[in-house]
Amino acid sequence: MAKKIIIALAGNPNSGKTTVFNNLTGARQHVGNWPGVTVEKKEGTCSYKGYNIKVVDLPGVYSLTAYSPDEVVARNFIVEEKPDAVVDIVDAANLERNLYLAVQLLEMGAQLIVALNMMDEANSRNYRINVEGLSRLIGAPVVPMVAKRNQGTMELLERIVEVAENKVRVKELVINYGREAEEEIAKLERLISQDGEFSRKYSSRWLAVKLLEGDEEVIKKFKEVKVG
Amino acid sequence: MYIKLIQLQKERSEAMPNKPLSELRPKERGRVVKVGGEGGVHRRLLDMGLVSGSEVEVERVAPLGDPIEIKIRGYHLSLRKEEAINIQVEVE
Numbered sequence: 118m119a120k121k122i123i124i125a126l127a128g129n130p131n132s133g134k135t136t137v138f139n140n141l142t143g144a145r146q147h148v149g150n151w152p153g154v155t156v157e158k159k160e161g162t163c164s165y166k167g168y169n170i171k172v173v174d175l176p177g178v179y180s181l182t183a184y185s186p187d188e189v190v191a192r193n194f195i196v197e198e199k200p201d202a203v204v205d206i207v208d209a210a211n212l213e214r215n216l217y218l219a220v221q222l223l224e225m226g227a228q229l230i231v232a233l234n235m236m237d238e239a240n241s242r243n244y245r246i247n248v249e250g251l252s253r254l255i256g257a258p259v260v261p262m263v264a265k266r267n268q269g270t271m272e273l274l275e276r277i278v279e280v281a282e283n284k285v286r287v288k289e290l291v292i293n294y295g296r297e298a299e300e301e302i303a304k305l306e307r308l309i310s311q312d313g314e315f316s317r318k319y320s321s322r323w324l325a326v327k328l329l330e331g332d333e334e335v336i337k338k339f340k341e342v343k344v345g
Numbered sequence: 346m347y348i349k350l351i352q353l354q355k356e357r358s359e360a361m362p363n364k365p366l367s368e369l370r371p372k373e374r375g376r377v378v379k380v381g382g383e384g385g386v387h388r389r390l391l392d393m394g395l396v397s398g399s400e401v402e403v404e405r406v407a408p409l410g411d412p413i414e415i416k417i418r419g420y421h422l423s424l425r426k427e428e429a430i431n432i433q434v435e436v437e
Contacts (some may be wrong), residue, residue: 180392184385213418214394 119169122281125194127222128206129215130177133234136264137206138174141274154186165274168281173200179214181221183334192334195227196319201281203227204273209239209246209261219255223290226320228280229257230287232273236261257287289320301329315342362436366401367413367429374402374437381431390428394418401434 128134138146142161151158159174175194176187183189195203205222207215222229231251239246252259258276262269279285293299305325310316315324327335363378377399380390394417395401404414404421411426424432 180389182385182388182392184388211420214420217392217394 119164119167122168122170122202122277123173123198123200124170124202124204124277124281125173125175125191125198125200126204126206127175127191127195127218128177128232129179129208129211129218132177132206132208132215133264134174134177134206137204137232137234137262137270137273138172140264140267140270141170141172151190154190156186156190158190163274166278168278170274170277179218181218181225183332189334192225195222195225196323201228202230202277204230204232204277206232206234206264209233209236210242210244212239212244212246216255219257220290220292223255223257223287224292224326225323226289228287229255230273230276230280231255231257231259232264232269233259233261234264234269236269237263237266256290258285289322291322294326298329302326305329312342363433364436365430366403366415366424366432366434367410367426369403369434369436371403371405374400375434376400376437377432378435379433381433382428386428390432393422395422395432 126134126138138159138161141163143163145163146159146161149158149160150156156176161172161174163170163172173194175191178185178188178191181188181192194200203222205219207219219229219231233246233248233251236246246261248259248261258280260269260273260276262273264270276285280287294302302322302325305328306321309321309324315321324335328339366375369375377395377397379397380387380395382390399417402416404416406413412423413426413429414421414423416422
């Protein structure tokens with residue numbers, strides 16, 4: 118029996134996510150809907166080094182708030198299903214905007230791999246990206262790619278297997294939000310960690326930050342637990 | 346007295362020429378000072394990189410002034426007029 122890996126593909130719209138998905142899964146894909154919302158759900162499989170890799174294509178999003186169904190779908194999959202790896206397809210020619218999503222994924226404690234796509238486009242604009250430096254800075258593997266020419270796919274698969282096998286661990290990113298916010302975050306975190314089930318399932322810091330933001334989806338989660 | 350007040354106002358507006366992003370013409374640049382808007386819209390604007398301090402340049406304005414296309418953080422973003430009205434910029 119082949120060992121199973123589940124990965125999610127995340128990324129901004131127009132970052133080449135679908136191209137990467139097609140490169141990975143070829144014709145082995147099917148399309149459905151996420152339960153309860155009219156957001157398309159694409160899944161495919163691929164085999165690599167004795168692994169059966171299930172690839173879930175998440176909706177293209179800029180952020181992971183509770184305001185749009187696309188973002189909620191993407192976020193819920195990552196926090197609830199905990200895929201073995203989350204591949205964030207990043208437009209290398211548009212790093213600043215794209216890395217915002219990467220930072221949010223890291224804050225959620227996702228096992229992130231950054232696929233630095235459209236490297237040709239970045240090069241033609243004379244952008245020089247220090248791939249190793251970026252990887253060190255964010256604490257996650259970074260794979261340069263040109264998805265439309267199927268460049269970088271093998272290296273991406275290699276990194277996916279490494280992360281799924283726990284050879285590489287991506288640490289949850291902790292951003293200091295300043296003294297006042299941090300005091301409140303700490304208080305909430307203490308309360309959350311008293312509930313064993315919650316703190317086993319989710320990052321308590323992430324939940325605390327979301328509660329402070331007034332994130333309706335996360336508030337709903339807490340209400341359900343109290344009632345149930 | 347009245348004239349003095351006008352003068353004071355004029356000086357102030359010259360020192361801090363803040364105005365809504367919707368009033369900038371193509372090629373005009375500025376620095377974001379304040380982002381307004383309600384809940385979801387506000388958050389989305391911040392998510393797209395429109396935070397105080399970011400540099401913006403108006404690229405094009407559609408007829409009747411809606412929507413407008415701006416350049417921010419190296420990419421192009423289209424905004425409805427009603428969104429641009431709530432973004433205060435300091436004009437360079």
